[in-house]
Amino acid sequence: MTFLAPYFVVTKRESIMQEISFATKQRSLSQLQYYKAHYQRLYPQAKHQGKIILRHHLKKLNAQIERQQDESVDNS
Secondary structure (H helix, E strand, C coil): CCCCCHHHHHHHHHHHHHHHHHHCCCHHHHHHHHHHHHHHHHHHHHHHHHHHHHHHHHHHHHHHHHHHHHHHHHHC
């Protein structure tokens, strides 16, 4: 069991990072905001385990959200 536990953690973290990578490719503002809230709510252990990577992706999501909001204001 000691051998399998680290493998599960790595696999879980990789899965989370793949989901985040998918989320950052979305273009809809509502989708970006949904994914941001989703990660902040459901993956507190990932924040602890993969803190730097998760922080990078959350910054990327925030930047995309700001761009979408700026574009919607400019188009109004």
